[in-house]
Amino acid sequence: MSLTRIATRIAICQALRGKTEVGANVLDSQIGLVETDAAGKVTSVGRKPFISVYADSAKARSEAGIRSLLLNGLTEINFDIGISTQHVEVDPVTDESVILPGLPAIDDAMEFYLDLVARQVLDALNDPADPWADIYRSFIGGKIVSADRACATSGVAGVRVALHQIRLQVDLLPDPVRGRPLAPEGPMARFFALVGGLDDDVTRVKAARMLAQIEGDATPLDIAIRRYGFTAAEAKALLISPIDGVPEGATVGEVVTTIEAGP
Numbered sequence: 001m002s003l004t005r006i007a008t009r010i011a012i013c014q015a016l017r018g019k020t021e022v023g024a025n026v027l028d029s030q031i032g033l034v035e036t037d038a039a040g041k042v043t044s045v046g047r048k049p050f051i052s053v054y055a056d057s058a059k060a061r062s063e064a065g066i067r068s069l070l071l072n073g074l075t076e077i078n079f080d081i082g083i084s085t086q087h088v089e090v091d092p093v094t095d096e097s098v099i100l101p102g103l104p105a106i107d108d109a110m111e112f113y114l115d116l117v118a119r120q121v122l123d124a125l126n127d128p129a130d131p132w133a134d135i136y137r138s139f140i141g142g143k144i145v146s147a148d149r150a151c152a153t154s155g156v157a158g159v160r161v162a163l164h165q166i167r168l169q170v171d172l173l174p175d176p177v178r179g180r181p182l183a184p185e186g187p188m189a190r191f192f193a194l195v196g197g198l199d200d201d202v203t204r205v206k207a208a209r210m211l212a213q214i215e216g217d218a219t220p221l222d223i224a225i226r227r228y229g230f231t232a233a234e235a236k237a238l239l240i241s242p243i244d245g246v247p248e249g250a251t252v253g254e255v256v257t258t259i260e261a262g263p
Contacts, residue, residue, distance in 0.1 A: 002072050003210050004175050005055050007191045008139045010203060012053050012077070012125070014194075015132035019124035020117050021100070022049045022081075029054040049083040049113070051121065056167075070227060072172035074145060079166040081117050083110055107160070114151070114164040121166065131194060138187035140170035177227045179218025 009028050016026045030052045056076045088097045088105040097105040099113050127133045148167040176182060182189040195207040218226070224235050 002172075002175055003213060004072055004139055004173055004188070005075060006206070006210060007188060008077070008136060008172065009053055009055060010195070010206070011132045011135040011139065011191060014198075015127065015130050015136055016051060016053070016121060016124050019127070019130075020051065020120035021113065022051050022117060025050045027052045049087050049117070050081070051117065052078075052080040052082075054078050054080075069229065070175040070177065072174060074169055075172040077168045077170060079118075079121055079168075081114050081121070081164045081166075083113055083162055085160040107162075110160070110162040111151075114162055118149070118164055118166060131190070135187050135191050135194070138190075139173050141173060143171055145169040145171060174227075176214045177218070177223050178214050179216045179226070180214075180223050182214075 013026045013028050017024045020026075025048055027050060030050075054077075056078050083099065085105060088099055090096070091098045091101065099105050099109050103109045103112070124130070125133050125136060146167075146169040148169075150165045150167070152163045152165075173187070176188050182192075192207055192211055195203055198204060221232070221235050224230050224238075225232070230238070
């Protein structure tokens with residue numbers, strides 16, 4: 001529904017990969033990583049600790065009424081961080097089950113791990129040297145409306161699962177207008193440029209489809225209607241549409257103004 005939302009999720013995932021304890025296991029919109037059967041038994045928690053990034057809801061409001069269908073408005077971006085006793089490792093020296101070297105696989109260590117990863121997520125998103133993090137911050141205008149945190153645990157069939165969630169509500173930028181060239185320094189243009197350098201065929205295919213959706217030629221009237229939801233009559237009254245009797249593509253050669261003296 002929203003190209004900006006897709007691009008924001010991809011930028012976040014790229015900004016987080018390799019920056020936290022979960023390594024590259026940062027996933028885009030995979031919300032079924034913790035699965036249970038009909039009896040409530042945990043059947044899968046993924047192969048290793050993970051972060052899943054997804055956008056849950058969005059709402060755009062305006063006191064004057066909304067006519068543009070390109071607004072994204074307040075958007076909730078979720079980060080699910082998970083670990084379970086299925087993810088523990090065995091220390092080769094002590095033969096002890098550990099989450100991290102020197103950190104035994106007990107409940108408080110799992111909570112420590114999740115809190116640590118959550119802090120690493122926030123640091124990665126504010127990394128001033130990471131171009132992907134900069135694109136994410138550009139898409140949200142550098143503003144977070146609210147930030148909530150939640151946690152959950154379960155222990156079914158001998159499998160201990162711990163989850164933390166970060167929910168950020170951001171005022172996401174509108175989608176680009178179809179047919180209008182992207183500003184070279186804008187976040188969407190920089191997003192496409194960075195995707196072109198990724199060694200990731202799937203993400204490049206997604207970006208190509210996104211770009212095809214906004215490319216093309218458009219007149220000022222087309223752009224105004226697509227951006228603001230004007231009617232043709234409104235666009236004409238605002239002098240956005242061509243003036244009757246003037247050939248399309250004509251340019252203004254001279255403007256003459258007259259100032260009349262008052263009484």
